[in-house]
Amino acid sequence: MVECHSLRCCGDMFAPPTTKLGFRHAVVPVGRWGGRRSGRLELSGLRPSLLRIQAALPGQESSPESAKRCCDSSAPGTSSYVLSTVGNSTNILWHECPVGKLERQKLLSQKGCVIWITGLSGSGKSTLACALSRELHYRGHLTYILDGDNVRHGLNRDLSFNGEDRAENIRRVGEVAKLFADAGLICIASLISPYRKERDACRAMLSDSSFIEVFLNIPLEVCEARDPKGLYKLARAGKIKGFTGVDDPYESPLDCEIVIKQIDGKCPTPKAMAEQIISFLDNNGFLQA
Ligand SMILES: Nc1ncnc2c1ncn2[C@@H]1O[C@H](COP(=O)(O)OS(=O)(=O)O)[C@@H](OP(=O)(O)O)[C@H]1O
Ligand SMILES: Nc1ncnc2c1ncn2[C@@H]1O[C@H](COP(=O)(O)OP(=O)(O)O)[C@@H](O)[C@H]1O
Secondary structure: OOOOOOOOOOHHHOOOHHHHHOOEEEOEEEEOOOOOOOOOOOOOOOOHHHOOEOEOOOOOOOOHHHHHHHHHOOOOOEEEEOOEEEOOEEEEEOOOOOOOHHHHHHHHOOOOEEEEEEOOOOOOHHHHHHHHHHHHHHOOOOEEEEEHHHHOOOOOOOOOOOHHHHHHHHHHHHHHHHHHHHOOOEEEEEOOOOOHHHHHHHHHHOOOOOEEEEEEEOOHHHHHHHOOOOHHHHHHOOOOOOOEOOOEOOOOOOOOOEEEEOEOOEOOOHHHHHHHHHHHHHHOOOOOO
């Protein structure tokens, strides 16, 4: 048997990629660091330590078992690598680094996570995100806010507010939030994210329970009365089409970690809401490595 240099394939570093990344992959035996055995791999010049390759063979699911076979089934003189197909990206390779999430979390004395604040326009998402970031910052924790409005100024400037684009908006923010959580940060995503299916898909991107959904459950009438940007007025006048809560749906979470609502007709202060979330983080071990 030939020594396998795939970082995710052997020994302590082995972790089946499907559990973390959901790749579709298959194993392709190839020559040792060179040659073109699969007809599409050219490995010359690649350092062994960088190799964990997944093949673009459709329909072959990975499993711990199949990934292990990567070590066992090679012909003498060959090693096996696995390339993957993800969406429209074919023959791509995941690079591992010995400095991982755990090391970064240790450095930061916290656990990377995503706090996903969802609610109607005007419910107070941005205000809460800022209050939470400020309170955590004072306590020595590193945070980063992905605010819907702000992200639409750059990364998502190509997206409109039709259903398809909102779904893509949520997906992209989910992916970026996942990266920030992997970086060890407490990532606060505050966007309307009106669709349950897309929010749940973002939750599914994170392997452990590090997706914390916060529903800012403020009634439409209150949000509309606040109307800080005058958007509800424009929507009611028919000057904005497809406005959430007016003529576009908002699907409330059915089972989320934290619900914030009015008490006796009064909205808690942003600081009080932030404290509620911080208590959750503390009780669930996110504020230590
Ligand atoms: N049609 C329509 N519906 C809802 N909101 C609208 C719309 N058009 C513009 N805006 C402004 O865009 C902000 C919402 O952006 P999001 O990225 O959070 O929305 S979404 O998650 O993609 O639904 C939202 O900001 P917030 O008020 O902070 O929520 C609005 O200011
Ligand atoms: N807890 C709160 N109590 C009272 N008013 C609030 C609260 N949070 C936010 N607001 C006000 O509501 C309006 C909308 O807040 P904002 O954070 O912009 O909401 P969103 O980001 O959900 O659109 C702002 O005028 C803000 O000052």
